[in-house]
Amino acid sequence: MQQSVRIAPSILAADFARLGEEIKALEDAGADFIHIDVMDGHFVPNLTVGPSLVQALRPHSSLPFDVHLMISPVDDFVPKFAEAGADIITVHPEAGPDAARTIALIKKQGKKAGIALNPGTPADAVGPVLGEVDLILVMSVEPGFGGQTFMASQLDKIRTLRDRIDASGRRIDLEVDGGITADTAPQAVAAGADLLVAGTATFAGGPSRYADNMSRLRGDA
Numbered sequence: 001m002q003q004s005v006r007i008a009p010s011i012l013a014a015d016f017a018r019l020g021e022e023i024k025a026l027e028d029a030g031a032d033f034i035h036i037d038v039m040d041g042h043f044v045p046n047l048t049v050g051p052s053l054v055q056a057l058r059p060h061s062s063l064p065f066d067v068h069l070m071i072s073p074v075d076d077f078v079p080k081f082a083e084a085g086a087d088i089i090t091v092h093p094e095a096g097p098d099a100a101r102t103i104a105l106i107k108k109q110g111k112k113a114g115i116a117l118n119p120g121t122p123a124d125a126v127g128p129v130l131g132e133v134d135l136i137l138v139m140s141v142e143p144g145f146g147g148q149t150f151m152a153s154q155l156d157k158i159r160t161l162r163d164r165i166d167a168s169g170r171r172i173d174l175e176v177d178g179g180i181t182a183d184t185a186p187q188a189v190a191a192g193a194d195l196l197v198a199g200t201a202t203f204a205g206g207p208s209r210y211a212d213n214m215s216r217l218r219g220d221a
Contacts, residue, residue: 001166003194005185007214008033008066008175011057012048013199019053020060026202029210033066033088035177035197038081040071043095044144051077051084058085066135066197068116068177070143071095075102082109090114090137090175093125103132114175118143119151123160130168135195136161140188141178150179155191162192182216189219 009031014022023034036054041047054065067086071077072095081089089106093099093115106113114135115126119142126136138158141148158176165172176188177197185196202213 001171002162002192003171003173005189005193005218006032006173006195007202007217008035008195008197009202009210009214010035010037010177010197010199012037013203015203019057022203022207023057023060023063025207025210027061027063029207030214031063031202031210033064033195034061035066035068036086038067038069038071039144043072043092044070046144051080054081054084054086064088066090066114066175068114068137069095070116073097075105078102078105079109082106082111086111088112088114088135090116090135092116092118093121094118099125100128100132103129107132114173116143117157119154123157123164126161126164130164130172131170133172135173135175136165137175137177137197138193139178140176140180140184143178148179150181150184150187152187155187158188158191158193165192180217185217186219 039046039048064087066088068090074095096102103113112134116137140154173195175195176193180198181201
């Protein structure tokens with residue numbers, strides 16, 4: 001069953017010189033999660049943050065840290081991000097030899113587990129882990145960079161996954177990341193998404209605008 005729309009601002013679009021303040025401002029403005037993109041310059045063509053930054057940010061917010069690992073091989077890093085303060089750890093099926101084993105490793109750390117699908121990865125890739133994951137992330141842009149345009153071609157995948165989640169009877173977040181704006185958010189939600197990652201659209205205008213920005217993304221304004 002599709003849940004209410006929640007927003008996970010991506011700190012990739014935040015002011016990195018004042019990340020602690022940014023995290024607190026997002027929580028005060030009504031964010032539901034904090035989305036942290038981890039890129040290794042290998043699995044994707046960019047390099048971002050490591051476990052030490054997650055650990056440094058943890059005291060600044062009580063919100064769940066939604067950590068998206070775009071790194072390969074991924075298994076060795078799962079315990080490190082879990083220890084650093086991640087609440088949800090999401091991995092790609094292509095990032096290790098056995099996605100089910102990686103999901104089990106995340107669960108062993110006492111964390112929620114997610115599986116992420118690149119635009120070219122079919123919905124069928126979730127099949128082996130549908131009974132174990134807490135979150136499915138559909139990438140509506142090619143992973144690795146912020147500020148890209150939403151790929152409407154992913155809407156059919158979102159619909160398919162919504163049907164499979166509902167048929168499973170399990171409570172699984174269906175998250176969409178990439179090009180989410182006030183215009184594209186309703187399309188993703190109508191297709192079945194209930195958790196939206198938004199970087200540029202959340203941070204536009206500075207902290208005084210965060211609450212209004214997220215309200216528009218939820219469809220409240």
